[in-house]
Amino acid sequence: MANDFEGKVALVTGGGSGIGRATSLVYAKGGAKVVVVDRDVEGGEETAQLIKEAGGEATLIHADVSQAGDCQRMVEQAVLQFGRLDCAFNNAGVGGRDRVMTAEYSEEDWDRIISINLKGVWLGMKYQIIQMLEQGGGAIVNTASVAGLVAIRGTCAYVASKHAVAGLTKAAALEYAQSGIRVNAVCPGYIRTPLTQPLFDTMEGFEDQAVARHPLGRLGEPHEIAEAVAWLSSDAASFVTGHTMTVDGGYVAQ
Numbered sequence: 001m002a003n004d005f006e007g008k009v010a011l012v013t014g015g016g017s018g019i020g021r022a023t024s025l026v027y028a029k030g031g032a033k034v035v036v037v038d039r040d041v042e043g044g045e046e047t048a049q050l051i052k053e054a055g056g057e058a059t060l061i062h063a064d065v066s067q068a069g070d071c072q073r074m075v076e077q078a079v080l081q082f083g084r085l086d087c088a089f090n091n092a093g094v095g096g097r098d099r100v101m102t103a104e105y106s107e108e109d110w111d112r113i114i115s116i117n118l119k120g121v122w123l124g125m126k127y128q129i130i131q132m133l134e135q136g137g138g139a140i141v142n143t144a145s146v147a148g149l150v151a152i153r154g155t156c157a158y159v160a161s162k163h164a165v166a167g168l169t170k171a172a173a174l175e176y177a178q179s180g181i182r183v184n185a186v187c188p189g190y191i192r193t194p195l196t197q198p199l200f201d202t203m204e205g206f207e208d209q210a211v212a213r214h215p216l217g218r219l220g221e222p223h224e225i226a227e228a229v230a231w232l233s234s235d236a237a238s239f240v241t242g243h244t245m246t247v248d249g250g251y252v253a254q
């Protein structure tokens, strides 16, 4: 990935933690100026600081991806500060309520998860695409999940949001293929991050069950997703669009 992003600007939503932080660091290592977007200022600042300490360039934009005004502003600010936008990783997301069946799911939880995990990805793409069309191209990667390809019991809104991200990715890929904009999705298996750690810590047997579902016999690490996202974002993937790439230790191969 050395120097793949030299002279480029990459925006990462949910860049303040987990997969988003790991990807911000990989983009920066490849030479990109990184726009870290998060609603958690502390986490976002930490990521930006890590990049700067390693000799890179980064800025933090405080934004909630479920709000149209915030998504418009994050792209405008990115362009104001760094002059362009080449790569965008729409990754901010929240976990579903776990072990709550469809008929017991609350409307409040449904709306919250769909508004961040699905609407947030669409809003992000909407303003990124407007900018990329002006520049004549770009590369977008969205975070779906293995739960965007197969169902997981007890988390219907999460499963629905991630299946929809996979569909949205294909729709946008078709629409903008002729405009030099590639749009792909990454589908992680279970990755140890601040999103999943509380589940492993509090739900009896959850970690062992999760490990057992991955043929490689372990959980994934954030940097393993970051490497795939960086490849999809890079010119090395110039003929790849509309793809939902699993990085899941074999989870959906079964």
Ligand SMILES: NC(=O)c1ccc[n+]([C@@H]2O[C@H](COP(=O)([O-])OP(=O)(O)OC[C@H]3O[C@@H](n4cnc5c(N)ncnc54)[C@H](O)[C@@H]3O)[C@@H](O)[C@H]2O)c1
Binding pocket: 013, 014, 015, 016, 017, 018, 019, 020, 037, 038, 039, 040, 043, 063, 064, 065, 066, 091, 092, 093, 094, 095, 116, 120, 143, 144, 145, 146, 187, 188, 189, 190, 191, 192, 193, 194, 195, 196
């Ligand atoms: N960890 C896993 O096992 C796993 C598996 C498959 C998919 N994913 C997906 O990967 C993405 C990243 O997850 P993670 O595990 O790194 O989680 P994480 O909780 O470590 O990081 C998510 C980041 O997104 C930010 N965020 C949440 N809602 C936001 C909003 N409305 N606006 C702006 N920022 C917001 C959080 O503040 C946090 O910094 C999510 O979309 C998640 O659904 C995770």
